[in-house]
Amino acid sequence: AQSVTQLDSQVPVFEEAPVELRCNYSSSVSVYLFWYVQYPNQGLQLLLKYLSGSTLVKGINGFEAEFNKSQTSFHLRKPSVHISDTAEYFCAVIARTSYDKVIFGPGTSLSVIP
Amino acid sequence: ETGVTQSPTHLIKTRGQQVTLRCSSQSGHNTVSWYQQALGQGPQFIFQYYREEENGRGNFPPRFSGLQFPNYSSELNVNALELDDSALYLCASSTSRSGGPKNGELFFGEGSRLTVL
Numbered sequence: 442a443q444s445v446t447q448l449d450s451q452v453p454v455f456e457e458a459p460v461e462l463r464c465n466y467s468s469s470v471s472v473y474l475f476w477y478v479q480y481p482n483q484g485l486q487l488l489l490k491y492l493s494g495s496t497l498v499k500g501i502n503g504f505e506a507e508f509n510k511s512q513t514s515f516h517l518r519k520p521s522v523h524i525s526d527t528a529e530y531f532c533a534v535i536a537r538t539s540y541d542k543v544i545f546g547p548g549t550s551l552s553v554i555p
Numbered sequence: 556e557t558g559v560t561q562s563p564t565h566l567i568k569t570r571g572q573q574v575t576l577r578c579s580s581q582s583g584h585n586t587v588s589w590y591q592q593a594l595g596q597g598p599q600f601i602f603q604y605y606r607e608e609e610n611g612r613g614n615f616p617p618r619f620s621g622l623q624f625p626n627y628s629s630e631l632n633v634n635a636l637e638l639d640d641s642a643l644y645l646c647a648s649s650t651s652r653s654g655g656p657k658n659g660e661l662f663f664g665e666g667s668r669l670t671v672l
Contacts, residue, residue, distance in 0.1 A: 445597075475660070484559075484645055484663035485598070531597050542588065542611050543661055545597035 445546035464532030561664035578646030
């Protein structure tokens with residue numbers, strides 16, 4: 442079974458400052474990793490995904506994430522945030538070899554302060 | 556815009572009642588998953604359907620049931636509603652080779668917000 446931990450439930454950051462949202466996972470098998478964003482009163486939208494290859498993946502809206510297998514982490518970063526980045530961010534994982542469910546973390550609420 | 560549509564968007568029920576939520580998958584997607592998202596929490600997996608059969612279930616009681624139709628649309632039914640069933644219910648569609656989301660990528664609808672009084 443897999444599990445996902447997001448250590449920060451809330452992250453306030455000033456506009457144009459950099460941000461990192463942390464994600465750690467636990468799994469006995471290889472996994473695919475994802476970050477989803479949820480704006481208020483909306484469903485989830487895929488930001489980026491790691492399937493294989495380069496450990497640094499780039500997504501939409503200027504976000505990127507780095508897969509670190511030894512630390513079982515997949516932290517999300519953005520060098521300069523905008524007010525419109527205020528949202529809930531969810532890290533998610535699925536085992537590569539199973540046709541099982543996607544497991545989501547509890548989420549991190551990013552608040553960008555003008 | 557994911558092409559996944561859910562209805563209704565909001566509804567209010569009372570304890571003990573039954574509810575049916577509907578989902579229309581993105582064109583070409585043959586797998587649908589349902590998630591429950593309580594306020595302030597991440598989505599929790601309810602179940603998944605592939606080719607009209609349930610092929611995965613989370614830790615939810617049998618009063619949560621579902622259907623997938625030949626056109627890949629889906630329903631989530633909840634019987635004997637409890638106060639704790641109040642949540643946003645998310646439907647997600649995906650392509651699949653053998654029953655699970657291909658590469659794990661899910662395409663979500665905007666959800667149905669259920670309030671149980």
